[in-house]
Amino acid sequence: MSVKIPIGPIHPMLKEPINFTFYVEGETIVDAEPNIGFVHRGIEKLTENKTWFQNLYLLEKVCGICSSSHQGCYAQGAEMIFEANVPEKALYIRTLMWELERLHSHLLWLGVIMHEIGFDTLFMYTWRDREAVMDLVEMISGRRVGYSINTIGGVRRDIDYRMLSKALDVANFIASRAEFYERVVLRERTILDRTDGVGVLSKVDAIRLNTVGPTARASGVKRDIRYNLPYAIYDETPFDIVTDDGCDVLSRIIVRIREMIVSAEIIKWIVFNMPKNGPIAAKITHFTKPPENEAISRVEAPRGELFYYIKSNGSLKPERVKIRTPTLANIVSVIHMVKGHYIADIPPIVAGIDPCMSCMDRVAIIDVRNDKKSLFNHDQLVRYAIKWYKKNYRWLREERR
Amino acid sequence: MSLMDELRARLGDLAREINVDKNNKVWIIVDLDKLKNALSLLREDGFDHLSTITGYDDGEKIHLIYHLIRFNDRNSEDVNVITFTDRDKSIAPSILDIYPSALVYEREVFDLLGVRFEGHKGLKRLLLPEDVPEDFHPLRKDFKINAER
Amino acid sequence: MVEGGEEIDMPWGIVLKEALRNLFKKPVTINYPVVNVEAPEGFRGLLSFNISKCLGCGNCARVCPTNTITMVPSDKTRLKRAPRFELAKCVFCGSCVEVCPTKAISFTRNYHTAVLKKDELVINP
Structure with missing residues (x-):
């Protein structure tokens, strides 16, 4: 050490x-x-000293909540560099994990904001409901946090019928709970007093300051990387961008709650359209050398646009990995x-x-x-x-x- | 390709080269003194989202890459503007007046690669503590860490 | 943006109902050290190592992202070396499990990683 x-x-x-x-x-x-x-923590410099595959597990540790977004974004960029053909089933599983991550991240955040305004009852409920997603994620990948489901060229674990049926249950459960939360947030005096008209960011300012993610969408900016620059299977997935014109903290709560409902719909669509069988990863091993290349990878993480720039110099280790997190x-x-x-x-x-x-x-x-x-x-x-x-x-x- | 034609017509002499790579990403190479003109033209054309500024040291010169997006529903486009700056002098123009969000990105590049952005008031370190030596720029290639045990 | 005029003036209206309903339910938390939850199938817990299957090829040490595995000399394997695991460094990524040609390394479903001494988390060949 x-x-x-x-x-x-x-x-x-x-x-x-x-x-x-x-x-x-x-x-x-x-x-x-x-x-x-x-x-x-010096992660950008450290990536230059680890191999392409070791970096998967390093970059996952950038964030504990959106670990799959980071790892998936890096894997997506590395696949462009390796010029790999990713099997379709792998993309479906990867997207399923991304959407599950969005669900539990938004639930966590909803608890946090309720805690910040002193409404701890709802904090307890959201974190309890979040456990349903965490259990499913643990069942699919083997761990609650840091799923390590992505690899360069696909995913590492196959999904079976049992998991898919549970994913359907979880999506239905979370959608019903999200509707309940929306009702609570719009009717509860305590929440309205603390959030309505607070933290105003106008649409013009949101565009001028390049705000990303739900924060921008709560100011009425219709920008979502999933929709605007589709990656993985999002160009086939039917979904709408959730926006709200309130521009305040209340709108940010509502946008995130409605996004949970949209995510649940996407999860249901993925479950019904998942390819039955087929490979889940392209053949790239730990000791494959990539060509000299550079790639840009963008992913809509739960908090907004996540950006990776990756450059390879033809060796086992990347030349440069640039990360720009939404926060x-x-x-x-x-x-x-x-x-x-x-x-x-x-x-x-x-x-x-x-x-x-x-x-x-x-x-x-x-x-x-x-x-x-x-x-x-x-x-x-x-x-x-x-x-x-x-x-x-x-x-x-x-x-x- | 229509985006390429549009960019060629719009930027004209400002761009030294415009390429498309295998993954359909557009790379515009501009000279350092024309960077601001090129970026403000692109900004007028609707490329109003600056994702980030990437700094990269290849050992001879420092690359600065400006990643832009033009949002237009399903037909959104992204371009990358590359410019190079000298490794010893390492000066670049600040684009704060064109993209206000460059505030943190320019500070980050200054912090980790030592590129001075002219016109950026309050350019100081973003991530590293302020008491590290002046020439301490870890993402430069001659900066070695003893990571592998 | 705010709909329904009357209900807003009913403080604690919706949440109070939910809270009262939850009063009569069992707690969802588990009394952890006393009661243990069974980890699901395929859980990535502490590593287990079966030296009788090991060849001593050293692939696991090469792919490990955190230097958990180091190769040390051993008489028990064909290539006269065997991995030594310092599980305190392990991030449970599973690279070694995937890359092992003879499946000598595997995951257990044990998630109790708290120990009193660091040495208890070392697997010597």
Whole structure:
């Protein structure tokens, strides 16, 4: 164990510390400055020292929640470099895993945002429902987290009738639960007070700042890599892009809930259209050398557009792997979103783009008027926010009307 | 191919070369001094989404690749604009006024490859701590790590 | 965007119903160290190694992404070397299981990886 210098891309997603500096005037935020890189692990540099196949398992560890998106995106790019013909069944299984991942990621996020606004009852329910997806994923791939289902040239495990019928059950169950959540979110006073009109990002700004994923779609931007630049089997899959014109945190909740219903529909379509038999991987071994080549691979991860640039120099190890995660693309939008809002709105706004829970581990709040600097940790901030809203919700409600 | 013709007509002398590879990806090679003109023309043509800026050091020069998308329902197109900068001087124009989202991407390339973007105010390290030495740019090819035990 | 005027003014309306219903259900969590869940078939748990099948080819050590496997000299195999596993480093990717020509390495369904000493997670040939 003598890796001394950690270098590479960071991954501002889950359980990852971000440091924001907010400039406030009284209760209102006038500017914000994110400071990232605290869990920079040097993965981009490390990929240059591992073989093509070893990198599959390294890049899966970039994110624990969307591990399959990362691995699949890398595998997709590597297949372009190896000029491999991926069997159709492999693409179906890969897409099934991607959609299951979207389901459990959105359920996890829904729990997180409910926790941020102090509505822990729904947090418990979403995480309980998420277990149904996790059990299915464990059954298909052999592990709950870090499925390692993709390989260069296809997938590693075949799927059988038992798993497909369970996938159908899970899709139906999650779709029914998502409808319930949508009803709750649109009717529950507690949620509406904290999210309606909070963290506004207009459509023009979303396009200008290149926002990606559900955050952009909640601002009415009809952009989805699955639909616009179809990969795997998405050009045959019938589905609609979910958008909402609210532009606030409430819209982001609703878009993600509706996306769960769409994902459940896609899973059902995959189950009914899965090729009966056939190979699941092209013949590429650990010791195959690729031609000199470069490739670009884009995948719609649960949080938005995931981008990989891969270059090979004809040896067993890649020359360069560039990763751009969706949260990095959205971080500029966060700065824009928080401006003009109250300190108490920071947790739902920052959680609204689906970064990590501990992203806000340490928030420095500088009061512009008397230049006092105080450090909040995340728990204190949530408690402060709940207390503040208890005190102020009456006039706020009037003001927002 | 219509996209190729459109790009050739639009960019004209600005592009040194326009290629399509086996995976139908378009690569536009431009000179460093024409980069901003080319990008603003592409931006006007609807390529308003900048996926990221890739920096890559091949040992002699640093490649900067700007990955753009034009969203148009099912007929969306993506192009990649490549430019090269000198390894020792490593200066490139900032495109912040064309693509505001380049804010973090330019900082990342500066951090890991040491390319200075002229016109980018507040260009500082993004990922590495601020107290590392000035010439510490890990993604350069002459930077070796003792990874393999 | 917000529909239905009356129900909104009914605080805790929908969730309260669901919460009351759940009061009379059994908890979904499991009392873990006391009660164990059976891992499903095909679970990728701790590795098990059968040295009598091993040839000593070293493919597993070459494909391992985390250097869990190192080849050490051994008299028990044909090529006079055998893998040594430091399971604390293992990421359960299964490359070694796939690449092994004689299926000497296999997954168990054991997911209890917490130990008191690191040595308990080492398989010596």
